[in-house]
Amino acid sequence: MNTREQVDALLSLIKDSAYKALDEYEKHGQEAPTLDSLVTHPLDVEVNTVDLKRIIRTLEGACDQLCSTLAPPAHTVVNRGQELYWSCLGVAVRSRIADALADHPRGLSAQELSDITKVDAVKLTSILRLLATRHCFKEIDTGVFANNRLSLMLHSNEPVSSFIDLLKEPSQAAASLRACLEDPEYGPSKSLYKSPFMYSIKDQGLYTSLYDSITRNPERRKVLGTGMIGMNFVMGTLSVIPIYPWKEYATVCDVGSGIGAFSQSLVKSFPSMRVTLHDTPETINLSKDIWAKSNPDAVVSGHISFAPGNFLEEIPVKNQDIYYLRNIIHNWPDKEALSILKNIRNAMGPHSRVLIHDYVMRPLNRCEPNDLDTAPEPLLPNYGGGQVRLYNQDVSMLLLYNSKERTVSEVSSLGREASSKLEKFWDLGDTSVLEYVAS
């Protein structure tokens, strides 16, 4: 295709997917809200958004490719190199700007916001202008800002805001990435204990790993718990609940459960299921408190139980129908990921299944045939910018743990080494579930 043909094809994809997205909102009861709207649309809180995700990845991929094709190359790379949105979002969350604006639909001046948040008014103006330029908050008069559809996500009641807060550690590690890669000891290391994050805090000599630093910091532990709810909401992982045949099974071990955000939804949909949460003792203590308040009946009836421990040493819960691991394997370099899978294999009964629920890396070229959903040309086969979160997450895993998001064949080879074989692949739009049985 020459450039004009590519632009034509990209414009068709954009037009087609934009109209499909409008239809998708309307199918869920109301037309798509404008950016100024402060009203939640039913689709905003829907668990299964796989169809919308598939539409949006084409739309975003095509818009990004169209602009990258037609803008001067220097313009595009400098814009990306200067990107500081993440830093301003972090400030907005920490200083609770969206909370401050909640009762002021006609907005507050930067000075009024500064009086509430204690952030200097001039600096706050620059920060909010950058955010509003890409549609998070809006400037309704010079220096006067109000909430809009995107900034509502930064309210402290929204788990997504905790996930934004949780990006502090990878951002800190990202600032050290270049120096870390050039360091003779840290650069070539594959160890969790020598990740770019560990490099960034090595002079403090306080912690052995990111998990060590979070486990010993109750405030960050809480942010991790709620941030995981926000991250999973964005990833749409709860769509596994309506899509996977849970009713064929009776017992589940949620391995590395966190505070049990997944299991809360699972027992709500399948109240007869017996679920055991397995995590570190500190996180299990936190989750016991949370469940005692949020769902005491499930705890008293024994439908939810707790198994503190260390999955690198042993899985204390034996012979479950399902061992479910959401956002676990990607946190660990191959050596530790294999230990976790081997420990699960030792805990499994003859009919147990393992569900590994993570992002799955897709090829950026069309050379190798694969069974994954491939984008139409001229898009990159992995949807390019339409799947950028997956690639950001991949690099975040490198920054934090010297780990990565894996391809199907990388996870399968770890599975094989742990005496398990891939039986089924579930594509949930952004994320995928790899289902393993004993081999």
Ligand SMILES: C[S@@+](CC[C@H](N)C(=O)[O-])C[C@H]1O[C@@H](n2cnc3c(N)ncnc32)[C@H](O)[C@@H]1O
């Ligand atoms: C990224 S979070 C995922 C939480 C949860 N699966 C979810 O998706 O919401 C990883 C979890 O692994 C737990 N974890 C880390 N090291 C562990 C270990 N050695 N044994 C058991 N759990 C561990 C952490 O405490 C944390 O809750």
